[in-house]
Amino acid sequence: MAQIGTDKEIAKAFLEVGNVVGIPTETVYGLAGNALNPDAILTIFRVKNRPSFDPLIVHTDSLARLDQFVTDIPDLAQQLAETFWPGPLTLLLPKRDLIPDLVTAGLSTVAVRIPNHPLTLDLLRSLNFPLAAPSANPFGYISPTTAQHVADQLGDQIPYILDGGPAGIGIESTIIGFENNIATVFRLGGIALEKIEQVIGPVSVRTHSTSNPKAPGMLSSHYAPRKPLILLPAGASPQPGERVGALVFREPFGGLRPENQRILSPTGDLNEAAKNLFAYLRALDTLPIDVIYAEPLSNEGLGWAMNDRLRRASVQ
Ligand code: TXA
Numbered sequence: 001m002a003q004i005g006t007d008k009e010i011a012k013a014f015l016e017v018g019n020v021v022g023i024p025t026e027t028v029y030g031l032a033g034n035a036l037n038p039d040a041i042l043t044i045f046r047v048k049n050r051p052s053f054d055p056l057i058v059h060t061d062s063l064a065r066l067d068q069f070v071t072d073i074p075d076l077a078q079q080l081a082e083t084f085w086p087g088p089l090t091l092l093l094p095k096r097d098l099i100p101d102l103v104t105a106g107l108s109t110v111a112v113r114i115p116n117h118p119l120t121l122d123l124l125r126s127l128n129f130p131l132a133a134p135s136a137n138p139f140g141y142i143s144p145t146t147a148q149h150v151a152d153q154l155g156d157q158i159p160y161i162l163d164g165g166p167a168g169i170g171i172e173s174t175i176i177g178f179e180n181n182i183a184t185v186f187r188l189g190g191i192a193l194e195k196i197e198q199v200i201g202p203v204s205v206r207t208h209s210t211s212n213p214k215a216p217g218m219l220s221s222h223y224a225p226r227k228p229l230i231l232l233p234a235g236a237s238p239q240p241g242e243r244v245g246a247l248v249f250r251e252p253f254g255g256l257r258p259e260n261q262r263i264l265s266p267t268g269d270l271n272e273a274a275k276n277l278f279a280y281l282r283a284l285d286t287l288p289i290d291v292i293y294a295e296p297l298s299n300e301g302l303g304w305a306m307n308d309r310l311r312r313a314s315v316q
């Protein structure tokens with residue numbers, strides 16, 4: 001069983017010999033391994049049960065080091081990096097040969113980000129290689145936002161989980177690619193679209209669900225709890241029932257037991273809601289209920305990214 005601890009040196013020692021460990025980030029916990037070591041990459045795919053066509057994000061600690069992994073940083077990417085890094089933003093950039101094809105699933109671009117978590121930044125600074133890290137959940141399940149979530153699902157397959165407390169943002173990074181000097185959002189995430197557009201102007205959004213390995217972003221089956229999740233239309237209420245659960249924004253629904261509901265943010269704060277989203281979905285998944293209803297959020301701020309995840313997690 002994985003040890004959970006706060007000792008960066010232990011994580012470092014495991015990573016240096018090619019093992020994979022759980023690491024905290026501000027978005028969700030990652031399952032990290034040496035991005036330059038194909039054996040470590042294979043271990044990540046195996047532990048997550050992830051299809052090899054789904055590429056990984058490479059994490060580093062500075063723009064200076066990024067130059068070793070990518071051949072070009074377009075101006076728009078540079079502006080975003082300077083504004084939002086370290087932070088919940090992932091950029092797709094042309095890769096150098098040093099990055100193994102296994103990491104990018106054969107694509108010519110590599111997804112890179114500088115995460116904003118003191119413990120993980122410290123760890124990255126102390127290593128002489130970057131860390132490939134997908135979210136530390138079994139493929140298709142809800143992403144982990146605490147060290148205990150990682151232990152619950154992957155604990156018997158990894159030696160160590162670095163505990164940096166609950167993730168502050170709570171949803172994965174926003175992914176942006178660049179073609180012909182046009183920025184495209186491939187995954188809505190921890191930085192709201194409005195904030196991106198304030199820096200680089202209008203961007204296109206291409207996050208349609210797909211199982212096409214060449215099309216980056218997310219598969220439609222992502223983020224799902226084991227219980228069926230039904231995303232309600234705006235303004236609708238669930239069928240009342242003893243064994244009915246609900247994920248709500250500000251106020252519980254009448255007709256359902258209070259203990260079968262989780263309130264994302266009683267004050268109506270979308271950032272607080274994002275921080276609670278995955279933990280509350282996990283909690284609902286363990287209750288004696290047969291179905292989870294989710295209330296849709298407004299599409300402002302992090303609301304759009306949360307609705308996107310709820311839609312992908314829902315039975316459609
Ligand atoms: O917040 C995050 O991004 C977290 C933390 C741990 O950093 N990581 C994360 O990784 O969410 P993962 O593997 O769960 O999601 C990475 C996404 C996948 O949907 C993958 O398809 C996409 O990034 N991706 C990776 N490399 C890509 C590439 N070269 N082109 C297009 N999409 C890529």
Ligand code: MG
Nearest residue numbers: 134135143172
């Ligand atoms: Mg993931």
